Amino acid sequence: MRIVLLGAPGAGKGTQAVILAEKLNVPHISTGDIFRSNIANGTELGKKAKEYIDKGELVPDEVTIGIVRDRLEKPDCKNGFILDGFPRTIPQAECLDEILESMGTPLEYVVDIDVDDEYIIKRLSGRRVCPGCGASYHITNNPPAKPGICDKCGTEIIQRKDDNEETVLNRLKTYHLQTEPLIDYYRKQGKLISVDGRLNIEDTTRSILKAVGVI
Ligand code: AMP
Numbered sequence: 001m002r003i004v005l006l007g008a009p010g011a012g013k014g015t016q017a018v019i020l021a022e023k024l025n026v027p028h029i030s031t032g033d034i035f036r037s038n039i040a041n042g043t044e045l046g047k048k049a050k051e052y053i054d055k056g057e058l059v060p061d062e063v064t065i066g067i068v069r070d071r072l073e074k075p076d077c078k079n080g081f082i083l084d085g086f087p088r089t090i091p092q093a094e095c096l097d098e099i100l101e102s103m104g105t106p107l108e109y110v111v112d113i114d115v116d117d118e119y120i121i122k123r124l125s126g127r128r129v130c131p132g133c134g135a136s137y138h139i140t141n142n143p144p145a146k147p148g149i150c151d152k153c154g155t156e157i158i159q160r161k162d163d164n165e166e167t168v169l170n171r172l173k174t175y176h177l178q179t180e181p182l183i184d185y186y187r188k189q190g191k192l193i194s195v196d197g198r199l200n201i202e203d204t205t206r207s208i209l210k211a212v213g214v215i
Pocket residue numbers: 009031032033035052053054056057058059060064084085086087088089092162171
């Protein structure tokens with residue numbers, strides 16, 4: 001199954017992508033994770049991406065699209081994928097359509113996880129992530145079993161640098177300006193599914209799986 005997850009920062013795309021990828025047995029592709037691992041490894045790409053990420057801006061399309069194209073050509077994407085955080089602009093969406101069409105495997109579903117700004121701000125201030133495996137937690141809504149330690153890999157969890165209030169507000173502004181128009185883009189293609197992202201994690205997963213016809 002070929003699925004894109006849309007939604008504001010903090011809507012729950014990453015959390016749902018990990019669960020859906022496991023249930024549907026397809027890779028989880030997160031451009032944010034790819035950038036963060038490049039930053040951690042000090043690569044040229046990481047250095048370039050960091051300038052934008054730290055300000056809450058988008059990494060330029062010409063950088064981002066190439067990375068996704070290379071990733072989608074890998075054999076593990078043959079049976080599908082969950083794209084999390086890409087596309088984020090209309091040109092990215094147009095290129096994605098072109099790439100997938102040339103491979104003869106068009107997108108099937110675009111799931112918009114809908115959450116309002118006020119909720120997002122509350123959620124992101126309590127978000128903690130695992131730098132080891134990318135798992136996501138919330139200090140009150142979804143804490144790890146042992147405080148401060150990732151349930152999955154035992155690494156100490158941290159707050160993302162771009163989850164501070166000033167950067168969050170900028171990321172939300174960027175989202176409304178550049179990414180929200182994708183909702184209409186995919187609605188016109190008849191691929192859009194909208195789910196309420198204020199539900200708890202399990203109920204959000206269930207409503208996505210129902211909407212894509214898996215349950
Ligand atoms: P995320 O983990 O998806 O919230 O992404 C973290 C940051 O990485 C974003 O705020 C952007 O600066 C950058 N980023 C991730 N995906 C994209 C994309 N598709 N296009 C441009 N920048 C991106």
